Amino acid sequence: MFKKLKDKLDSFKEAISSTIDRKTADVGAEEAPKTKAKKVGVVKRAKTLIVERELILDESDLKGPLWDLEMALLESDVALPVAESIIDAVKNELVGVHKKIRADTSDIVETALRNALIGVMSKEMFDLDDFIANATKPVTIVFTGVNGTGKTTTIAKVASRLKAAGYSVVIASGDTFRAGATEQMEKHAERIGVKLIKHQHGGDPAAVVYDAVQHAKAQHRDVVLADTAGRMHTNTNLMDQLEKICRVTPPDLVIFVDEAVAGNDAVERAREFNEVVPVGGSILTKVDMDSKGGAAISIAHITGKPILFLGTGQKYGDLVKFDAGWYVDQLFE
Ligand SMILES: Nc1nc2c(ncn2[C@@H]2O[C@H](COP(=O)(O)OP(=O)(O)OP(=O)(O)O)[C@@H](O)[C@H]2O)c(=O)[nH]1
Ligand SMILES: [Mg+2]
Known part of the structure; x- marks a missing residue:
């Protein structure tokens, strides 16, 4: 059931996760000299940095993967206006949000996707x-x-x-x-x-x-x-x-x-x-x-x-x- 769509959603999760991993590595590289400069309490400070470091995803990080996701949704027979609503919702949830680097990145992306899909499907319930x-x-x-x-x-x-x-x-x-x-x-x-x-x-x-x-x-x-x-x-x-x-x-x-x-x-x-x-x-x-x-x-x-x-x-x-x-x-x- 839904094999193709599942695979495509997985690809989106992977693309965003690797973007986050890449940015995480960049942030780490930039911060390294700062940590060294402080001679006092180096060990303690390094720990704090790891815990508190946050990452902000911006629109340019998501542009490529979101485009691929929109194409994937259209190929999976999702109607155009619905695919657009899903993309907007995912973007709103992920862009500009501070993400703890240590958080499981694929969870963050999956939650955004789940919320967007449930959002377009739950227009009206009927029992x-x-x-x-x-x-x-x-x-x-x-x-x-x-x-x-x-x-x-x-x-x-x-x-x-x-x-x-x-x-x-x-x-x-x-x-x-x-x-x-x-x-x-x-x-x-x-x-x-x-x-x-x-x-x-x-x-x-x-x-x-x-x-x-x-x-x-x-x-x-x-x-x-x-x-x-x-x-x-x-x-x-x-x-x-x-x-x-x-x-x-x-x-x-x-x-x-x-x-x-x-x-x-x-x-x-x-x-x-x-x-x-x-x-x-x-x-x-x-x-x-x-x-x-x-x-x-x-x-x-x-x-x-x-x-x-x-x-x-x-x-x-x-x-x-x-x-x-x-x-x-x-x-x-
Ligand atoms: N795999 C699967 N087959 C189904 C399902 N629902 C119906 N079918 C099959 O689809 C075929 C057509 O089902 P029907 O119930 O005769 O369809 P219908 O809409 O009444 O057809 P018409 O009266 O000719 O318009 C049958 O072989 C059903 O067994 C389903 O959920 N899954
Ligand atoms: Mg019939």
Whole structure:
């Protein structure tokens, strides 16, 4: 996971650490004659110097490594304005700050990087568990996104998670478009043990979601999870259909699902979907296959909508509640 980005962050740490080491050596060389000049208490004074010596990093020390870091972030699919925010934050934390020479230099740099990354990712937090616990039942959640990103699998994961938490769940098989989609969802529903509401292939998905909500109301079910067909944001007909689903049955939450490996495309698509339906948050899937890591760093910052979960594999349990601290830990482990 995130191998490439990890390596690049390591290179930045090393570059700054060696700059600090070089400057430390320079400071030491300059101070040596001063120490000699004092004849009294030479030993004592030398000790004091070592303890108190401090180093100030200035902008010119950081210019090269920061440029490399910005390029590395962009290559890792971090969106440009987000990469710029990270660079500014790292610079603000490191420039002009007195650093004890004896302090572990790589710790200083890692802390600056961690703070900058967490800063851009923690724009807004959203806890789906709290949201469901506090919402009037049934809670209706529509999942949307482009083709093959993992919507159906993610719904199965969320259904399994909610069922384990004691909620009664109804799945609406709102993908009436792709052949075999309802059968795929049906298998998951059977395995998890939740009710599936389906219509025939080619039917109106807005009617499926409507029926599922009516069923949930009549049977006092807690949550309706609505699957939808994958659609490109450029496909006007299918985007109109998505808008209709949400008009006929205004959901409590629309979740945009995309794959982490899509990088900046995922970020851009989240923005486009949000123009058609009110996206409340994103789930990034296939994080286990992503070596770049940039989509998760950018998506909340650019869309202003939080990441709720990360998909980390194909099993039902492979759904991690998003936490910026956890994410950054993966980058430095
Ligand atoms: N490695 C990995 N694979 C995943 C993850 N989530 C989903 N997949 C796989 O991605 C493929 C597509 O998943 P689906 O859930 O069918 O995707 P979809 O968005 O519903 O696809 P359409 O309905 O065709 O738009 C499947 O093979 C899933 O097993 C994940 O987090 N990690
Ligand atoms: Mg699907």
